[in-house]
Structures are given as structure tokens and as C-alpha cells.
Amino acid sequence: MPTLAVALGANLADPAATLVAARPLLEARLLRAAGTLVSPSRGAPRCRWSPLFRTDPVGGPAGQPPYLNAAVLVELSGDRVPPDPRRLLGQLLALEAAFGRERRVRWGARSLDLDLLWWGEERIRAPDLELPHPRLQERTFVLAPLAAIDPWLVPPGQERIPPRDVASLLADLLPRRPEAPPGRLPPRPGWPE
16 A cells, blocks of 8 residues: 655654644645545545654764654555645645744754655656655665564565565664664553554
């Protein structure tokens, strides 16, 4: 079944409160965007959320606080209308701005970060958007939440023989990264996973 995936992160102010507050707003946008693809006979799309993970900052300026990261996977069950990833990207950027995101330093601390990882089999290489995300297989803070949702999930671009699922990508990457492995957090109000 085709999917749409978004990674979430925050490390300023109260990241847990930010992610909990952003979650229903993000879910509404994702379901609305995915709903345009669904034929009525196939049922509504649904979101599958990861738990929250505490992660070390990767890249960017030194001295950043740890991040909280998560991912959401939307199952797409139809193909009536071609996807519009740029429209969804605009909505993600607007949601980041609503939570105070300022883009001053590359990979700097942020109040909310939303990365569109993939949208079905869409392939885009443009200055404003690359799908699938070109560095998702290099980021433990993305792979760990995806593996918590579905360890056998094969991201677009990893379908070679044998296919590379997120759990094996994560297992291969962890020993090569200097940062600590992502730490899974217990469920909390507003984030039951």
C-alpha cells in the first residue's frame, strides 16, 4: 500500500508540548491531503504515529539541546487525483511558522521541524523539494521512529534486491554514527504511542 511519511522534531522551549500541540493540526492537514487520493469505496486514509524519541542534535551549531523526534505514516488507499506534494509542503512550512520556526542557521535549533519524507512513489528533484527525502537513510532520528511504526517498511528508493527496510537501515547506521542512539520515550497525554 502506498504511503506518505513526515518526520517531526523540536528542541526549543518545551519540545514535548510543541509536538503534542502540533500533532492534531498536522494530522488534519495530512488526512485532508491524502483524502484527495482516496476513492470512496476504499475507505479513509489513516495516520500511524511513532512514539517520541529523544535524540542528540546532528550537524548545525554546537551546544544545541537534545531533540524530541517522531514520525507519522499515512496509508494511502487510492489514486483518483494526482498528489500535490508542493501544496502539502507549503502547509507544513506554515505550520512550522505558526509554532515560531525561524530559519536563520542551517540545522540550527528549532521550535518545530516537519520534513516531508516521501509521498507514494513520487520522485521530485527541485530546489524547494526532493522526494523521497535525500538523507532519510542517513538519519537515525528519522529511521528509529519509522522503525517503531513498522520495522519492515521499505522507503521509496530502497526497493533494490534485497529491499532495505527501515529496521535494517537503522541497524546498519547506528554503529557508524557518533551520536547516542535515539532513546524511546514512554507514552504521555496527547502522545499515547
